[in-house]
Amino acid sequence: MRRIEIPSAELQVSSYCLGTMYFGSKVPVDTSLTLLDAYADRGGNFLDSANKYASWIEGFSGGESERVIGRWLKDRPRDRFVVTSKVGFPYGDVPRSLRADVIVSECEKSLRRLGTDYIDIYFAHAEDAGTPVEETLRAFDKLIRDGKVRCIGASNHQAWRLAEAELMARAAGLPHYVVLQQRFSYLQPVVGADFGTQLPLTPEQTDFCARHGVLLMAYSPLLGGLYEKPEIPVPVQYRSEHSDKLLELLRRRAAEWGYTPSQLVLGWMLALSPCVVPEVTASRLEHLEANLREVDPAHAAVFAEEVASVDSFTVKYS
Template sequence: MHYRTLGGDQGPLVSAVCLGALPFGTTVDEPTAFAILDRFAEAGGTFVDTANNYAFWVPGATGDESELLLGRWLRSRRAAGRTVVATKVGARPDRARGPRWPGNAEGLGGPAIHAGIDGSLRRLGTDRVDVYYAHVEDRGVPLEETVQTLAGLVRGGRVGALGVSNHPTWRLAEARHLAAGRGLPGFRAVQQRHTYLRPRHGPPCGLQRETDDELLDYAAAHPDLTLLGYSTLMDGAYTREDKPLPERYDHPGSVARLRVLAEVAAECGATRNQVVLSWLMGGPVPVIPVIGVSSVGQLDECLAALDVDLDPYQRARLDTA
């Protein structure tokens, strides 16, 4: 396993890949999730990502499932002290705000953030989370309120580092500027959708935000900010015939990139998934992939990407395809 420091030199030290726990307790049952977590820890993985709403959209689920399962694993393995746990606030349905999501998302107001951390700590069975993300943008709340409330959680010892997800770059920059101007802890991690294929031109669909050139430029200019990518393998679409490309990535521009991806994978003796992960981790702005798997075998394939070394010529071909 390789490691890097989240948020520049400010810590915490995390594994170079992060295990996403989104399906744990819903579409991935507890024995399988425990086996995946055990294998990740055995391989030296230390960084696990969840949220307070995973995965409420699965029939019969509430959004408690992932955090509850992760909490049970942390306690049963006595792993809290050696696991960097990240969770999120802002996107959990609040029935008092209406019957339909995302209109009833809890948001990023002060009361919602305090209620969110209380619930997450209870479900995880701990008194502190290492990384706490503002999960989705909330323009209905003054940004200063969100920034100050989150900073208070850090200063109160309930949160280690702050992150943001699914926000435009200008909003991230403004939040960091606000925090710096007031001497407050600010966002040191940003987690966006990120993969090798590029999305078609046009505004993003729904609440999810993609990593774009503006964010890459901003991250390159601010080494105290760590970039993480989710949906890096597009639910298996790079390697499985039964998994079509997401509509936003299914366009003529993807044809050349997929061809070069297959060529480089053959040259490296690696899978296309492994090349995608290696490309992300070794780029000019190194990315921590948040990998989502449903079996130990899938996890092992992803971990093997740590041993895939793309040479400059291969990387240039991938970049310019």
């Protein structure tokens, strides 16, 4: 698995990030550990988690994913892996907040659950309109200076909030967001699509990240298996003639080249300019191994050009 450098940080991450949202909850602990083994055996080093995973599942309270990662990391060289966590969304008695006290206290909890001295990338998981951005960045800055966090990222943020944080970071000598993780897939949302608290990647964000050396990451890249199963209806947020054309192209090319549609979608993301690192996950080993099969760069480039010819999303393609 190839490595991708985060332009504004001294980190190299795998081209496929392993999402661990349901590890230790919907995905049993033993299965979760097997999936982590398989990912590492394929050369993966990028593990994504959050403090609240998976508090919304009945019988769980949050922190389950982090505890599984901590158990798995215990007997492995810590510096081989890039581990993330997040703060901002509510769970249990923790409010939705990016206040300094919440950031610092939640970081301490995550460190204990992960069984590590530091988090490589600590994300502001959601916007907080009630907290000044300077307070948020100063809290992150303290964690970085204390050696508890290496760098910071943003998720589910609007473009203007990213710009506000960048301006504040420059003016006050505070840390910059080096990664942006948003909802993003091969199909494009229709205008006005509502995803609740999840915010999709926009052309403005793509341009901002390209200009400022911010790595793009995609969560929910495979839309819950939609690309593999024609019988699954396209979610209302994506229903359009444009989506129909993209699905036809995807399934035809995947069949011609011997890939699954999901594999081709993931390869396409890495062929974008700037590239988008997809977050892959699975509850079964065979599904993870299938999704980690890399697409020939030549095929990905051809496919990207074909998608561009019918695409309305203003991302440049390599």
